[in-house]
Amino acid sequence: QKEVEQNSGPLSVPEGAIASLNCTYSDRGSQSFFWYRQYSGKSPELIMSIYSNGDKEDGRFTAQLNKASQYVSLLIRDSQPSDSATYLCAVIYAGNNRKLIWGLGTSLAVNP
């Protein structure tokens, strides 16, 4: 059974702090990794995709991938109240016909 695991939270950080969200996956054959943000009552929207080991930065967001340890993380710098949402991690496994396996999400609350 392919799995993607995230802490459900809620993760609470003060405004301006760094929020760190983590995701682990079970299959070393995983190829592609995605972070989505979902506001309450809305659909998921892509924040970052990462395909190779290391860091990938986009504005205040940094995705980090470590395939040897089978984890992917998302750092949000200078957190804002508007970042309060559920963050979903998703992984494509080799041989899974390119279907995404989803984590249950981590709820983030940024307090003013």
Add this chain to the structure above:
Amino acid sequence: NAGVTQTPKFQVLKTGQSMTLQCAQDMNHNSMYWYRQDPGMGLRLIYYSASEGTTDKGEVPNGYNVSRLNKREFSLRLESAAPSQTSVYFCASSTIGGTSTDTQYFGPGTRLTVL
């Protein structure tokens, strides 16, 4: 460029009624997906279509049917609705190649209640 659109946005059905959820994308994507999302259960794949003319079951296909009408449109049908099908339904699409390979883009969702 509307992205992924879904109709209707809200629907209330009685047990045993049927309905079709419509999804269309204008991004020329090959692959399309139907998910349901329930509290505490995350996103679960119902059916997907890797390309026009093909459909395959996902994790939770029972009680549903799909039609890939053409490259743009992918519909989900509930033949005899049950209260267990009360959920939020999302359609998504993706393509292979380029910087956004395999990235799934979601529609706004359909909130379905079965009484």
